[in-house]
Amino acid sequence: MRCTLIMVGTELLNGATLDTNSIFMANELNKVGIKIDFKLTVGDSLEKIIQAINFGKEKNNLVILSGGLGSTDDDLTKEAISKFLNKKMIVEEKELIEIREKFKKLNIEFLKKNYKEVEKPEGAISITNDVGMAPAFFIDGIAAFPGVPKELYNMFPKFLKYYTDNYCENIDPIYIKDIVVSGIPESILEEKIKEFFIEPNIEYEFLVKDYGIIVRMQTLESFKNTVEKIKEKIYNSIGKYIITEDEEKIEEKVFELLKDKNYDLSVAESCTGGMLASTIVGVSGISEFFIEGLVTYSNESKINRLNVDKNIIKRYGAVSKEVAEAMVCGLETKVAVSTTGVAGPNGGTIEKPVGLVYVGVKVRDKIKSFKFNFTGDRERIRRKTVLHSLFELYKMLEEDE
Template sequence: MRCTLILVGTELLNGATLDTNSVFMAEELNKAGIKIDYKLTVGDSLQKIEDALKFAKKMSDLVILSGGLGATDDDLTKEAIRKFLDKKFIIEDKELEEIKEKFRKLNIQFLNKNLKEVQKPEGAISIKNDVGMAPAFFVDGIAAFPGVPRELYNMFPKFLNFYTKNYCKDLDPIYIKDIIISGIPESILEEKIKGFFIEPNIEYEFLVKDYGIIVRMQTLDRYKNTVEKIKEKIYNSIGKYILTEDQEKIEDKIFKLLEKRNYTLSVAESCTGGMLSSTIVSVPGISKFFKEGLITYSNEAKIDRLNVNKNLIEKYGAVSKEVAKEMVIGLKTDVGISITGIAGPEGGTKDKPVGLVYIGVKVKEKVLTFKFDFIGDREKIRRKAVLHSLFELYKILEEDE
């Protein structure tokens, strides 16, 4: 089963909007065993959407579009599909009443132009929109969804369940195993594990991310056991660099270790300005162990709140391993993290460039500091600092007895 995704919207081409819909759909399609061969992004042009449909239908069994189902003049997806299939538009009375009721509940006037939201090509099957206005629909191997992510997320699983039951009864699901690795260069990593990648039915790839490297193995579900055997070999070879698998987040793993050891956790942040605390408190149940998060952005705050020695700051600077160590020691907690650095775009010097970050980690009496030279814009540097601080803490917690 082959599939092509078509993302519709000029805002996706000019950078005004980030495409997250295709990522979500790809993950869901992979689980079902439907492989994506092409992903096309087109602007709000009737002709370009038609051209994309012609290509996609020629190359794929299933074509999925996202975007352009609204009521405005630049919402052209339905018209493009109608023309491509040479069908007329219909409006079902039930669906018209449903959307009018939604407008009434929101105290919004229903205009004639809103009829466009429930138009669909003749013969199309609708997918109910529980969180928005326009329903999605499926007709002749073409599925179309609104571009609003929460609406797509609501309807896409329902469509996929319908589609696989009726059109993919003998489909072999796709199995994907991600192993997330940090602390080893990509070239060395490849040399250490490439000898394991010899099975012909498995696709391998390395994905470099801000937080490390994803080693991805993708195959059909029937070869799942083979992938697990390869994973075991990877663990035996470079286990100390492996952080997580699949969708498991490092903060979730830290939570499990804190729970196991009944440790409290506190953090002191400078350049990350609360991003670390926000990441930690995203974990359900963490309130049992997370004691406090301090944003000690100024030197005065470091001195007053964490008892950092003023002379150390004057001698080494606020961005230094000495200050990072003092910051984490100043936290009255079992486990602590401190971060101090230069996120940019200004503030860097020859000796201390933008991207320089020091991280302190404390687990009971053990205190370690780490130096990083991150590359990227301000947001990326801050995010990398957060992720690497969590990774370093996790490694130490795992070793802690």
């Protein structure tokens, strides 16, 4: 089973609003084995919405729209569907009573234009909106939902239950396996593992992210065992570069190792400015092991708070492996991490350009430093520093005996 998504709203085209609804719908559709062939975004234009519906229906049996079901003049999705199907618009008395009650409970006046929120093409089946006003509806292979995320999240699973029960037989859910890799260029990664990508029933792709590369394999649930066998081959080939799988976060893996070894942790940050500590404390239960996070941004702070020798800073500069290692030595916990670098956009030199970062890691009596040359804006460089410092920490904890 395959479908087309149509996201309606001029605000999605001009960048005023970020489209998160299609991501949610894609995840939900994957669970029931419905694959998205096309995703279209159209503005608040009756003609263009009809064109999009026509395209979707030519390609797939199921077309799903999000947005444009409200009461304002630019909410045109219902009218577009009605015209496309040549169906008149109706209002069911039961649904009119329900929406009037919602307005009454919120102490909001129900205006004439609010009738529009419960209009639908004749013959459409409504999907109850438990968290908002306008219900969604389904008719002749076309489903329409409000653009408000919380309302979509409420109604979409209910629609999928109805649709799969009535229109789908022998559902085979989509299975996706993500392997997150770091520290290896995409071209080399491909050369090392492309020989495993020979199964015709599996789709393969590389997704480049700030924190690394996602190797994604997508297939149907019935081919899950084949994917797992390919995954094992990938681990045998590039295991040392693999950070995590699927939705697992590297900070959660670090937490599990700290817990297993009963090690305490502290961090000293310069270029990341508290971002590393914030990421760590986002893990539930970490308070038992995380002792402190220091933002030692200035040279004076590194000297006074961490006892970094001022002569080391003078000789090598604050952005150096020597200072990164000295910073973790100034922390008293068994495990420690430091960050120092040039996040930009200013402050770079020929010798130490923007994106140069050093990370120090201490696990008991073992101390290592790692050099990185990141690209991107200030925020991306800082985020990459956090993720790579956690990855190096994880590897050292794994090696610790």
